[in-house]
Amino acid sequence: MASRDTSIATLERVWADRPGLVGWFTTVDHKRVAKRYIVTAFVFFAFAGLLALAMRTQLMFPENRVLGPDRYDQVFSLHGSAMMFLFAVPVMEAVAIYVVPLMVGSRNISFPRLNAFSYWMYLIGGIMIFAAFLLDIGPEAGWTGYPPLSDSDFSPGKRTDFWAQMITFTEVAALSIAVEIVATVMTQRAPGMTLARIPLFVWSMFVTSLMVIFAMPAVMLASTFLITDRLVGTQFYNAAEGGDPLLWQHLFWFFGHPEVYIIFVPALGMISSIVEPFSRRTIVAYPAMVLSLVATGFLAFGLWVHHMFATGLPPMGNSFYTAASMLIAVPSGIQIFCWIATIATGRPVLRVPMLYVMGFFALFVLGGMTGVMVASVPLDLQVHDTYFVVAHLHYVLIGGAVFPLLGAVHYWYPKITGRMMSERLGKLEFWLLFVGFNVTFFPMHYLGLAGMPRRVYTYLPGLGWDVPNFVSTLGAYLIAVAVLLFVVNALKSLRRGQVAGDDPWQASDLLWATSSPPPPYNFARIPVVANRHPLWADETGTPATELAVVDGVRSDRRELLLTSPVDAVPTHRWAMPQPTIWPLWGALALTVLFVWTVFEEWGAVWGAIPVAITLTAWFWPKRGDQGEPKEAA
Amino acid sequence: MKRRAFARGPVLSAIAAALAGCDSRWSALVPAGDQAAAIRGVWDLMIAICGTMYVLVLVGLAYALLRRRSRAREGTARDPAIVAALVGWVVLTLGLLSWLTAASFLADRRLRDGRGEVSIRVTAKQWWWDVEYLDPIIARNFRTANELHLPRDRTAHVELRSGDVIHSFWVPSLSGKHDMIPGRVNALLLTPRVNGYFRGQCAEFCGLQHAHMALDVQVEDDAAYRAWADRQRLPAVAPTDAAAQRGLVVYERAACAICHRIGGTPSGGRVGPDLTHLATRRSLAAGTLAMNRGNLAAWIVDPQHAKPGNNMPAVPLTPQDVSDLVAYLSELK
């Protein structure tokens, strides 16, 4: 029979990682994995940002010769690829790995070993592509990799192969997390957390994960076709043999469009998380917010053709995609409205996280407006593939996702580290970033309209593009200073930040019900919720004095409480795996397979053997992992 | 003067004002043709609607932050006024978006209005443009490169093809862009209304020299256009002075003739641009260098300097050969 021993000491012992370096490699604690995931993503961001600086330096003057065409092409391709595949998507998922289990009041993520495996895949994939870049085998056909430019005739060598494999690595990682999050949200919510009581960030990650599940297979398929075209001579994209370059574009954008919302939707959840405590009231019109998230996720799959208006598709089809693209402004508009209404009817406090949210409003809405502009077929025919689109994409990606992300880092930092980030540095960093961002990217609207195409390594003097490019480059350096300040702030506060306490912002969700940083088991006793704001006594932020909990989840082994998908009624207790090294071996085995395949097609066959071995070892029953039928016990 | 009259339209934005200061011969906002003008109309509407909505959001935000708060209204979570405002907001956005969609649809139709009176086939190659003028009488077809001449006030039907990777044909002053995709044929209508020079540029990333893949567009009166076309149909004149005659020999003896064509000589290469009337063009190597003797010599001596990675190799030649070649090529009027 289950033991009722709930002593903290037992929990500490049972959930402890192995000591030292071994523990580092074998941990399956979602928080440890998430932390390294976040840090890794920011490191890749810094690298990709340095590449951006290199580009801006090259474009500072007409006919500059800092980077030649060959290097420039690799630089912008890797910048775009790394920002999208190695920074923006992973960092959102990484934050979710940390936050979601805590927000739903659970002790770990659903599949902790898969989680660890996902990180290793991601890390190896990222290192591989940057190493390839240093060895002059970086990607060279843009983050969109259109064939025939990316096929073996026009991109000989291994550059595009490494790029396509990098995509495979990151997709495996991202898909794993998506499945984990779906399972966590569906079965691990605290008792009483019905669908209508799920925190908005959790909703946003749920929607995001479903989008990942439905969108990423498209790019996996596209890149696999590309790899086989290049390595074993299939003809998918070869127009001369019945293939079609547009097949790639359809598959890529069927993924690529949802991809940008996969980045953006988590950011929406972050904003809701921040706006609520800093307005000191619950979010206005919660059902409308949830529906907007779901609608955004749904609509995102009907828009991909708006990236292909210039390819010459039938006009009626194009108009349909214009209408659908415009429609997606409605859910965004609803959320903007609800946040503003929340702030208006609350008591706003302008701390640094909230400042970033303000930045989001100013920048994202502008980027959204240019989005609506490019959604119009005729207008897009003018600005497509120009710096106008570059401006749009950075306004929505940085304004719409990076600003909320930085806000969220400031906001959740005390939970993760136990200390606050500096408010003074934070403000400085925000304003520098805000100004630098606009100086960099606003002139690009003008450049695009003035005829400057994107992806050019240089331009001729006398076209009127010199001054805006120069200004833009200065702005990029300003951004770099701001990023540096952010890094300094994050590192310095680790040691010297003010001690945070459990709930420094007096927020409403379960994340803040445990200590900062949380213990390895998150919650000694599983909380029970009766409304959307378990830590508040009412809707205006009065702290609650009581928290309901359940008894009976074992503490003498790693155990979770499962609840039903809709009503969150407790259904099972569920044993969780111990620390293990096998996910790492599995990732390494898969790496061997992928890299081998780049050089020889038989690698896909022989490489599968170590993969099978490691996965078998992973799933082979280990003592203490599993449940046992009561009858049999 | 005429151009100004055409470009006058509702000048709504600061951006357009700023553009007036810059060169309008490659600006999407200063139209010189019917198609670009239709698009400019959409732009004006967009700026008006999106600009207003943007300001509205910022004003709302400022109000939310700055409004005076009274204790009495706190805790009003389900205020019916908010719900009503939300519904109003959604209706407003839906209405405006429908308007924008309808306007786009109509403008898109205008881009396809009309029939081509002049028929041109442009085939993009890495990194230059092969241009054929098509005539119902096949013998009257002719070929040139990196340059487009269009008669004003007549609609040209431009057929777009690719010889290798995807490129995109874009002359901002005249119309939006259209991709050139291997295995597909696209088309574009251009109805220029203003005489003069306009710059076009390849807009789809097509490899190393995507940056240097510009296109010179010359719009002129119908008569001037016809005169130009008639001249292009003629083969190249035989060189007269001695240097040029030697240049022709060099051209035929060195590798040039393998890749290039000069009408009236045996050479018929299609790998590089047609050079028959090279000297009448405005620029060299797809808008990369101005057309003059110095640049021509520099290009032939080291094509990889101005345009690293392009598909023309440096052919080993003596300085004398180069100067003879340049003398010959400059005579190709």
Add this chain to the structure above:
Amino acid sequence: MTRTLQTVADVADLEDFGFGPRTLTWWAVVGFMLIEGMGFVLAIGAYYFLLPNENVWPPTAPVPPLFWSTVFTVLGIASEIPNVWAKRAAKRLDLRGVRIALSLAILFGLAMLVVRWFEFDALNVLWQRSAYGSIVWALLALHTVHMLTDVYDSIVLLAIAFFEKFDGRKFGDTSDNAMYWHFIVWSWVVLYLVVYWTPRWL
């Protein structure tokens, strides 16, 4: 600020294993089925996207013959018998039943893999030949990879059933494994119609 904790329920009596959507593993299997199903849907989409590029379909090859593919399909549908049996045995926590049914299901799987070999051969077109060759190879290969994975997974499960303690969670896994085999079988039926019947109905 301190919060007092109030115990409102005791869950010690709940089972620690189970079947269906209330368990974690079920969601994992469903998640991966969705991912792979989406892969199949898109690959089928690619097939129909390439089709209009040709005047005759299939180009560069005869219409793929039905013999081996139909044998495969029949075997697949028949394999549902031991598969459902294994699932039911698992739900009854009947270890002997699981052992027998799973062994049978694996035998079916292996037989199907052998038939698949002949099927590739009977396509009469290589992947390099044309986009048509590429896409039919891709569809078949995609399905084969999934099948290989599940047959291997079943073998591991069977090994555990014989050599390790087969606890409640393992019965749950057996049931989820059977669900995945449903996916393999029925996704094939769709692919069979696409690859072998599209050219006939065209």
